[in-house]
Amino acid sequence: MRRLLHLSTLPIASLVLLRLSTYRSVYSTQQLTSLVRSSKSEWKTFLNLTNTSNIKVRTTATKSKLNHTQAIADAFKKGLNISYDSSSPPSSPSLLFHIRNDHNKITLSVSTSSSPLYSRPFRTVSVDSGKSPLRGNIASYMCLKTLNKDVKFLVDPFCGSGGVCIEAGVMLRKEVRVKRDLEMKGWRGYDYGVEGSVCELLKGENLEDIKIVGFDRDRGVVEAAKRNAERAGVADLVEFREGVISDLRNEWGEKGVIVSNPPWGKRLDGGGKDLRNLYGRTGEVLRKEFKGWGIGMLTERRLWAQMKVKETSEEERFSYAGVKPSFIRGII
Numbered sequence: 001m002r003r004l005l006h007l008s009t010l011p012i013a014s015l016v017l018l019r020l021s022t023y024r025s026v027y028s029t030q031q032l033t034s035l036v037r038s039s040k041s042e043w044k045t046f047l048n049l050t051n052t053s054n055i056k057v058r059t060t061a062t063k064s065k066l067n068h069t070q071a072i073a074d075a076f077k078k079g080l081n082i083s084y085d086s087s088s089p090p091s092s093p094s095l096l097f098h099i100r101n102d103h104n105k106i107t108l109s110v111s112t113s114s115s116p117l118y119s120r121p122f123r124t125v126s127v128d129s130g131k132s133p134l135r136g137n138i139a140s141y142m143c144l145k146t147l148n149k150d151v152k153f154l155v156d157p158f159c160g161s162g163g164v165c166i167e168a169g170v171m172l173r174k175e176v177r178v179k180r181d182l183e184m185k186g187w188r189g190y191d192y193g194v195e196g197s198v199c200e201l202l203k204g205e206n207l208e209d210i211k212i213v214g215f216d217r218d219r220g221v222v223e224a225a226k227r228n229a230e231r232a233g234v235a236d237l238v239e240f241r242e243g244v245i246s247d248l249r250n251e252w253g254e255k256g257v258i259v260s261n262p263p264w265g266k267r268l269d270g271g272g273k274d275l276r277n278l279y280g281r282t283g284e285v286l287r288k289e290f291k292g293w294g295i296g297m298l299t300e301r302r303l304w305a306q307m308k309v310k311e312t313s314e315e316e317r318f319s320y321a322g323v324k325p326s327f328i329r330g331i332i
């Protein structure tokens, strides 16, 4: 439990699975059903397997005789031998099972959370809403790659609803990560006592307290960022201000990093020229005010080039929002 909780609190995680069983040489649904029947008593010791309405199943099949994913999921549920009770609302917490059939070897796992770990319940705007908030685990990854024990300040000049700044705050505030709602906390035998020891483990991450400040030109998103930080339990660690990049001045001195997800992609670009100008201006401000600071940006390479900032990292590409932006690090 301790290990599972520890992994689930890592801010870059999207899914943490506990392996339940592995079956080799499975060629029919009947065979799978009977294997599940014989294993389930063991799972019942900690999972609540009373009603299929609270069970979700995700299945993949590769190069296997049994390759119909729905048939595999149905055979699994049949093996559990639990009835679908449509009269009772889905009980919470729900269980998310993963079934992988690879070369006729079936691996059954249960997820510690029924929704992806990158979803952040404190956000009112979802990552799928089209308003460009950043996925929680990508924002965390950006912070992880740019923060180190010498960094004292993190500034995001295009903070939007606060993704990067809040993730940096959450990274520092270990209790918030450990207290997060996870379905595994509803499993029988979950011991809240392990949370203290996981918190201690996280303290070994060696990140000092830093000052975190986000700016955005849009007053509405700045207000949303403040509310998100409040809900995330890090409002006292993060400051959000309304402001445009041209007015950004370095009030913090040395030893800082700029970590940001500025506008990029066709949807936010008024025909191509607007964003090139914005990045050109951003480069001027950064080179004048933040000389020597580290920088990590999620953006398109053609836009990064407009800033004329020295790049220090290998390119890391993400597939995100239908585009493949790069996470680029450098020294200003």
Ligand SMILES: C[S@@+](CC[C@H](N)C(=O)[O-])C[C@H]1O[C@@H](n2cnc3c(N)ncnc32)[C@H](O)[C@@H]1O
Binding pocket: 132, 133, 134, 157, 158, 159, 160, 161, 162, 163, 164, 215, 216, 217, 218, 221, 243, 244, 245, 246, 261, 262, 263, 264, 278
């Ligand atoms: C891609 S969004 C950032 C999303 C953010 N990472 C989040 O998680 O919500 C880019 C932001 O840059 C802001 N922005 C655009 N031009 C700006 C400028 N000149 N100065 C400051 N902010 C600007 C927009 O208002 C928008 O919120």
